[in-house]
Each structure stands twice: as C-alpha cells, then as structure tokens.
Amino acid sequence: MNGEKLQALARARVxxxxxxxxxxxxxxxxxxxxxxxxxxxxxxxxxxxxxxIVKADPQDGKALREEHDDITPGYHMNKKHWITLHPGGALKKTLVDELVTESYLLVVENLPRANRPVDPAVFGRAD
Known part of the structure; x- marks a missing residue:
C-alpha cells in the first residue's frame, strides 16, 4: 500500500x-x-x-513490530506506547482500521466518563 493510501485509510476511519x-x-x-x-x-x-502514528498497548505494539516490517516504534513519541505505520508493504485496510480504532479507544478509556463520546468497553466490539 502506498503512503497516500495508508493515510487516506487512516483518515477515513477517524x-x-x-x-x-x-x-x-x-x-x-x-x-x-x-x-x-x-x-x-x-x-x-x-x-x-x-x-x-498511533497509540498501542505496549504488549500489542511489541507483537505488531515483530510481525510486520512496516510497523516500527512511534516516530518522535514514547516508543513503548506508540507505533508508526509505514507504506509500501503488506498492511491491510482491516489492520489499519483496527489500529486506528484501538488507539482511539485507548485514549477514550482514560478520559473522565462525562467526557467520553463512546463507551470504550462496547464501541466497535460488535463488528
């Protein structure tokens, strides 16, 4: 997948x-x-x-970096909690969607309940 497509997919999911x-x-x-x-x-x-660049659970991020050449530690971010998605390889749309959604939910679950736009325990889990 080229870089423009990678960013377009991530932007569409957002x-x-x-x-x-x-x-x-x-x-x-x-x-x-x-x-x-x-x-x-x-x-x-x-x-x-x-x-x-998206947020990831540290264990998930480590596994993703080991499994995919196109996923590296977060560029200019905390390397434990962020990953970078690079174009050119075998990243699939479904994985990009999943990683963007998971990053969003990791942030939402740390917001005060009154400020959460969705319930992170159930949003997107029925898909």
Whole structure:
C-alpha cells in the first residue's frame, strides 16, 4: 500500500469515530487527531514518506513490530506506547482500521466518563 493510501485509510476511519477532531498544533506538516483534547493519531511526511502514528498497548505494539516490517516504534513519541505505520508493504485496510480504532479507544478509556463520546468497553466490539 502506498503512503497516500495508508493515510487516506487512516483518515477515513477517524471520520467514523465520534468526537474525533483534527488540529495542527505543530504546524501544517503534522495532522494531529484528538478526542477529548488528547492525541490518538498523528500523520506526517517529515520523514520523507507518508506515515501514520498511533497509540498501542505496549504488549500489542511489541507483537505488531515483530510481525510486520512496516510497523516500527512511534516516530518522535514514547516508543513503548506508540507505533508508526509505514507504506509500501503488506498492511491491510482491516489492520489499519483496527489500529486506528484501538488507539482511539485507548485514549477514550482514560478520559473522565462525562467526557467520553463512546463507551470504550462496547464501541466497535460488535463488528
């Protein structure tokens, strides 16, 4: 999958997530996606290729990095809690959707209950 497609898939999934919004606090080269004022996804091309950076459970992130050459530690983020998705390889749309959704839910579950746009225990689990 090429970089533009990778970012387009991630962006399309974000548009389906309640309460998610796009900001540019680091300038026009960084798309920063937040829910409840907390970052759950970033996109940029400052590395020379279009990449997507998402939050991941540390154990899941480690397993994903071992399983996929196109997943590396989070670029300019905490390497334990963030992963970077790179274009060019075998990442499937379903995996991109799942990783974006999981990143969103990891952030939502840490928001105060009154600020949660969805219940993270059930959102997307019936799919």
């Amino acid at each position: 548009q389906e997530l309640p309460g998610a919004g796009l900001e540019h606090p680091f300038g026009p080269d960084w798309d920063v996606f937040k829910v409840g004022e907390k970052v759950f996804m970033l996109m940029t091309e400052v590395t020379g290729q279009p990449i997507v």
